[in-house]
Amino acid sequence: MKIVYRKMKKEDVAECTPIILTSEPWKTLKFTKKEVRTSLLDGIKNGKAIVAEADKKVVGFIVFYPKGAFPLGGYIKLLGVHENFRGVGIGKELMSRAEKLIFKRSKNSFLLVSSFNKHAQRFYCSLGYKKVGEIPDAIVKGYSELIMRKTLGPIKKDA
Numbered sequence: 611m612k613i614v615y616r617k618m619k620k621e622d623v624a625e626c627t628p629i630i631l632t633s634e635p636w637k638t639l640k641f642t643k644k645e646v647r648t649s650l651l652d653g654i655k656n657g658k659a660i661v662a663e664a665d666k667k668v669v670g671f672i673v674f675y676p677k678g679a680f681p682l683g684g685y686i687k688l689l690g691v692h693e694n695f696r697g698v699g700i701g702k703e704l705m706s707r708a709e710k711l712i713f714k715r716s717k718n719s720f721l722l723v724s725s726f727n728k729h730a731q732r733f734y735c736s737l738g739y740k741k742v743g744e745i746p747d748a749i750v751k752g753y754s755e756l757i758m759r760k761t762l763g764p765i766k767k768d769a
């Protein structure tokens with residue numbers, strides 16, 4: 611299966627939205643169509659956004675901010691792969707493309723993952739992310755958002 615990776619365009623938002631709305635963690639987090647649309651459009655406008663395409667259909671996406679959206683580093687805001695296309699390396703490739711741009715500008719890449727989203731936690735750990743904090747009752751009551759960080763080291767060199 612040939613997967614093509616390219617910049618997300620405004621017209622892709624309609625294809626990315628159902629991937630989010632029909633999947634965990636966003637169902638439990640009660641994301642609305644409007645919130646999803648706003649997040650994707652903001653990524654296109656103010657950050658970076660990449661889609662993965664198979665047969666000219668969007669099957670995955672990543673939205674990230676190489677700098678400025680999170681203290682001390684870049685921030686990966688949204689990552690999703692259509693459920694029929696998971697486990698074949700698309701998520702890993704999207705992360706690698708985002709990290710390439712983040713680590714050009716910064717020593718850290720941060721992301722948030724829901725406390726109940728064990729699958730994604732294992733996925734991020736396999737890519738070198740470590741939990742560095744936790745925001746309780748962050749989006750819905752009873753669940754935290756774990757702050758995960760992948761780092762190239764401290765920002766300042768040793769004296």
Ligand SMILES: CC(C)(COP(=O)(O)OP(=O)(O)OC[C@H]1O[C@@H](n2cnc3c(N)ncnc32)[C@H](O)[C@@H]1OP(=O)(O)O)[C@@H](O)C(=O)NCCC(=O)NCCS
Binds near residue numbers: 695699702729
């Ligand atoms: C999390 C998600 C993006 C991963 O994407 P994916 O395309 O299925 O993952 P990949 O096929 O690229 O997996 C990449 C690597 O991670 C590993 N991995 C993936 N899921 C894993 C799991 N549950 N446990 C351990 N390792 C895992 C794979 O073994 C693979 O390693 P390898 O290259 O050494 O074989 C995808 O499952 C998804 O969209 N989930 C629902 C939405 C979601 O949770 N998004 C994140 C919100 S914070």
